[in-house]
Amino acid sequence: MPLLTFLDRDHSIAPAGFSRWRVPPAALAIHLSIGQAYAFSVFNLPLSTLVGIDHAAPDDWKLSTIGWIFSVAIVFLGLSAFTFGRWLESAGPRKAMFASACCFAGGLLAAALGVRWHSIAVIYLGYGVLGGIGLGLGYISPVSTLMKWFPDRPGMATGLAIMGFGGGAMIGSPLAVALMAHFRTASSMGVAESFVAMSALYFALMMFGVFTVRLPAPGWTPPIGAGAANRARAARAAEAPRDVHVDRAIKTQSFWLLWAVLCLNVTAGIGVLGQASPMIQEMFPGSISAGAAAGFVGLLSLANMAGRFIWSSLSDYIGRPRTYAVYFALGAVLYAAVPGVGRAGSVTLFVAFYVVIMSMYGGGFATIPAYLRDIFGVRHVGAIHGRLLTAWSLAGVAGPVLVNYIREYQIGRGVPKAEAYTVTMYIMAGLLVFGMMANARVRPVDPSLWWRGTHE
Numbered sequence: 001m002p003l004l005t006f007l008d009r010d011h012s013i014a015p016a017g018f019s020r021w022r023v024p025p026a027a028l029a030i031h032l033s034i035g036q037a038y039a040f041s042v043f044n045l046p047l048s049t050l051v052g053i054d055h056a057a058p059d060d061w062k063l064s065t066i067g068w069i070f071s072v073a074i075v076f077l078g079l080s081a082f083t084f085g086r087w088l089e090s091a092g093p094r095k096a097m098f099a100s101a102c103c104f105a106g107g108l109l110a111a112a113l114g115v116r117w118h119s120i121a122v123i124y125l126g127y128g129v130l131g132g133i134g135l136g137l138g139y140i141s142p143v144s145t146l147m148k149w150f151p152d153r154p155g156m157a158t159g160l161a162i163m164g165f166g167g168g169a170m171i172g173s174p175l176a177v178a179l180m181a182h183f184r185t186a187s188s189m190g191v192a193e194s195f196v197a198m199s200a201l202y203f204a205l206m207m208f209g210v211f212t213v214r215l216p217a218p219g220w221t222p223p224i225g226a227g228a229a230n231r232a233r234a235a236r237a238a239e240a241p242r243d244v245h246v247d248r249a250i251k252t253q254s255f256w257l258l259w260a261v262l263c264l265n266v267t268a269g270i271g272v273l274g275q276a277s278p279m280i281q282e283m284f285p286g287s288i289s290a291g292a293a294a295g296f297v298g299l300l301s302l303a304n305m306a307g308r309f310i311w312s313s314l315s316d317y318i319g320r321p322r323t324y325a326v327y328f329a330l331g332a333v334l335y336a337a338v339p340g341v342g343r344a345g346s347v348t349l350f351v352a353f354y355v356v357i358m359s360m361y362g363g364g365f366a367t368i369p370a371y372l373r374d375i376f377g378v379r380h381v382g383a384i385h386g387r388l389l390t391a392w393s394l395a396g397v398a399g400p401v402l403v404n405y406i407r408e409y410q411i412g413r414g415v416p417k418a419e420a421y422t423v424t425m426y427i428m429a430g431l432l433v434f435g436m437m438a439n440a441r442v443r444p445v446d447p448s449l450w451w452r453g454t455h456e
Contacts, residue, residue: 007210009092014214020149020222026212027142027161030097033202034104034138035168037077038301040070040127042176046189050118053189061120071397072124076132078393081140085386086246088137089379093145093213100138101206107131108199115192136389138206139165143369144382145215151378152222154370155320159312162366167305170298175201243377248449249384254375257438261324262368263391263398264435268331268428269361271399272354276300280350282417283342296351303355304362311363312370320371321439327360328436335429339422375445402427 005011047066051057088096110126113119142161150157179197183190249255272279276297281288288296315323334353341349372388373381403424410420 007092007095007098009090009095009215012092012094012213012215013217014220016217018214020216023142023146023149023213024157024160026097026209027146028164029205029209029212030100030138030142031161031164032168032171033206034100034135035165036172036176036198036202037070037073037131037135037168038166039169039172039176040073042173043180043191043194046180046191047115050115050189050191053187059118065120069123069128071400072128073132073135074396075393076129077135077139078390078396080133080136081386081389082136083386084137085140085383086380088141088382088386089144092215093141094210096137096141097206097210097213100134100141101203101210102134103130104134104138104206105199105203107134108195108202112192112195112199115195136386140382140386140389142209142213143385144378145213147369147373147378147381148216150222153313153316154373154378155312155315155367156309158369159309159363159366162312162369163305163308163362166301166308166362166365169301170305172198242447242450243379244375244384244445244449246380246383246387249376249380249445250387252445252449254442254445255384255388257442258368258371258375259388259391260438261371261435261442262364262388263395264431264438265324265327265331265361265364266392266395267399267402268335268431268435269358269364269399270395271401271403271424272428273300273304273358273361276354279421280347283350283421284345284347285418287345287347296354299351300354300358303358307359307362308366311360312366315367315370320367320374321442323363323367324371324439325436327364328432328439331357331360332429332432332436335425335432338425339419342418342421371442375442377450 044063044066048060048063049056050061051059084096107127107130110130111123112126114122114124114126139162143158146157146161147154175198176194179194180190183193183197244252276293278293280296281293311323311327334357338350338353341353368388369381369385372384376384403421406424406427407420410423411417
């Protein structure tokens, strides 16, 4: 079939004169689409009143039940990245992006059926499982391709794409709200219709990425710009490859240290991100309205997105180990200082601290692929990155559990809500200290593990 032939890796090779700057928009189209997952919470309240419409009826789902939709999706993001990472390297980016588009759009359609049938299990299977598989495939599919096109600036390249995942909520949230308002009737919240419309819109945007992405031709090298810095980067990019096969990479100490680095950085950030709105209202009672809290969440999303590009680009100049050292050292100090800032009543400092923290949270996601490339080479980095993302699956559950359950335990013991996050913030600071220790122990792999072309 012509479509299947078009998707083949061999048909994805760029022709002579192809500009590598056409590839980041293709990657961005995929990540902006699947980044809608960060905006799924806008559906939580409408899903909790599907039967009662203007109030929660006895047959409606609880918010705690609905909250598992996002968690299941993140778990399957990590599991699918782990499972299909190696297949991606042989299938090529086009086929992987197409599979991602089909799964993600199909998951939204299945979720629409779940809403129609009022079956939470179908929504779990649709958006959570099928959509989560689409998230994992879409997340890793552009990474190794971008690093092949930008061996001189791998951090910047991956930051450009992964920035889109952090910023997907900026499109997904207002889009979902507008669609639900358009489709809402006296007997419907408009959720199912919104899922169907978003499925079509996101599939079209992701297909732009499928048709645009290309692989560099064998032997292609990046152009050398003027200046000593450009020449130095080009020289590093032209070094003999030091690729490590994925099966060997996951048996090294450096892989598991980097797994811990990602897991601890994400655990410290994702729980706070999910609890940001009630946290700022409870820590500053009477000073922060619900509208101001929503603005705080939006600001954190911007910091998350910007940090993915800024920090990963900076890592090309100062190196990945130093960049992560900054994440962990500065992050630990800021987390430990948050309770004192809350007691002092300084909203400005509180917001500033969390903007920096969230920028480093996003930066950690964008910098890790380049870190893997530095240690294990570019040939199998997509598959290795896929294995590493299981750390995200664990952190996606551990972070919210730490924040929510410790808060409930503290309040249950009579601690005022404004003080209920103190222990959590100190725990997060401690996690980042452990992350800093893991990062300090990462070392280049033994040359005996370099890929010699004897196995694939």
